[in-house]
Amino acid sequence: GNSVTQMEGPVTLSEEAFLTINCTYTATGYPSLFWYVQYPGEGLQLLLKATKADDKGSNKGFEATYRKETTSFHLEKGSVQVSDSAVYFCALVFPGFQKLVFGTGTRLLVSP
């Protein structure tokens, strides 16, 4: 079946450090890929997305590139801030279906 695997958290970084959160997927076909972010006490918000191979999604300094050859969609940011502390979810959806398949989430903690 279709699935998304994310690195276990928490990821603990100091402010201005480089961030990578790994995401790989298993799917037959070519899904669209998403990163959602959940701040404490809130619902999920779309952070970025990519709909085809080699697309790069970007938002708020975060980037992720759709790599079909490695079935990956790793999230990166060059310099994290304390305000980036949140839980990050990788997800996929197939054209013709609307059911998002989520990874288990990765908690990011950024200290001053």
Next chain:
Amino acid sequence: NAGVTQTPKFQVLKTGQSMTLQCAQDMNHNSMYWYRQDPGMGLRLIYYSASEGTTDKGEVPNGYNVSRLNKREFSLRLESAAPSQTSVYFCASSGTSGRAGGTDTQYFGPGTRLTVL
């Protein structure tokens, strides 16, 4: 423009009690969803409604029922709550109605934290 709203924010039930979680969206979206979020398991789809008048089961539908009251509102009902239904429940909506190629972003509400004793 409030987006997706959910009520209540918190609820405590005893085993066997029933309740309805309410969700409304003001974005004129066709599709709506109910998820539950449990530690270490991400979000799992309970039910969804691709368009007004239709509902379908998701990954974990047992113990729940839904009603798509109109285009704006999609409610989730627990007929006889069980401790295993203790979770955070999220409602979401998106713009397409399920046709091929639809990959619209899902917009989430703030969640309802439910505890069943």
